[in-house]
Amino acid sequence: xxxxxxxxxxxxxxxxxxxxxxxxxxxxxxxxxxxxxxxxxxxxxxxxxxxxxxxxxxxxxxxxxxxxxxxxxxxxxxxxxxxxxxxxxxxxxxxxxxxxxxxxxxxxxxxxxxxxxxxxxxxxxxxxxxxxxxxxxxxxxxxxxxxxxxxxxxxxxxxxxxxxxxxxxxxxxxxxxxxxxxxxxxxxxxxxxxxxxxxxxxxx
Ligand code: GAR
Numbered sequence: 001x002x003x004x005x006x007x008x009x010x011x012x013x014x015x016x017x018x019x020x021x022x023x024x025x026x027x028x029x030x031x032x033x034x035x036x037x038x039x040x041x042x043x044x045x046x047x048x049x050x051x052x053x054x055x056x057x058x059x060x061x062x063x064x065x066x067x068x069x070x071x072x073x074x075x076x077x078x079x080x081x082x083x084x085x086x087x088x089x090x091x092x093x094x095x096x097x098x099x100x101x102x103x104x105x106x107x108x109x110x111x112x113x114x115x116x117x118x119x120x121x122x123x124x125x126x127x128x129x130x131x132x133x134x135x136x137x138x139x140x141x142x143x144x145x146x147x148x149x150x151x152x153x154x155x156x157x158x159x160x161x162x163x164x165x166x167x168x169x170x171x172x173x174x175x176x177x178x179x180x181x182x183x184x185x186x187x188x189x190x191x192x193x194x195x196x197x198x199x200x201x202x203x204x
Contacts, residue, residue: 003031003084003194008074008091009038011125013045014178015089015110015186020052022187031194035081037074039093055081061093071099084197087190088147092124097149107147107154108193110186112177114159115143119152129170129177138164140173142181144189157192158185 005028007016016036022028036049037057049056057077064070070093078086088109100107111119111128118131118140132140141161146154160181164173 003197004034004082005031005085005087005190005194006035006037006078006081006083007033007049007087007089009036009043009045009089010040010092011043011045011090013043013048013090015182016045017048018183019087019089019187019190020048020054022191027187028191028194030191030198031085035077035083037077039091045090067094067096068098071095075099075102085190085193086147087186089186090125094121094151095147100147100149104148105146105193106197108144108157108189109147109152109154110182110189111143111145111152112140112174112182113143114139114141114161115145115152115156119143121151123152126170126174129173132164133168133170133173140164140177142177142185144185157189160185 007019009016019033023033033054035055035057037059038046039060041058046056059070059073061070064073086103086107113119113128113132118128139161141159143159144157146157148154162177162180
């Protein structure tokens, strides 16, 4: 049976779109995106999910009132929807150990740099690319990794390097890393983890 995938988002959802497209084209064939959970009701990612006929949920930390309640609500959805794999795709909220320890090797995240550079607390979205350009690196890229209680600290699944150009701005670098790296390695990693989950099931 295909593994149920939940994608957690906060914004534009281009990585979610890459996952939806990869499912359509058969790159993802061991799992199926069955739920999209957004931390914001304004996220365009919700529209992308609706267009693809995927069930959507909004869980706002502000409305829930605390980190604990925020996480409990997400956990309830994941349980109700019988989710096997959680993909963080531009999800801009921190998840504590209370959450991550429930899903060992079942949460993956895409980060827009080559970990261990420009990662951890405070490094998200454009800030990552600003820091990379400021440092003057000639190569950056993206990483997909398992998620544990350490921000961007879990085991690396896939990485792809992207060259920095002389005239890059944080915006141009961000777009190129998304196009050349994130949108490619995130679907591949999701398939890899689902395939392994299926394989482990059969071996039991
Ligand atoms: C992506 O570049 C993703 O790697 C990054 O936010 C962007 C979301 O774009 N995530 C992080 O920085 C997490 N630390 P999207 O909503 O279009 O997929």
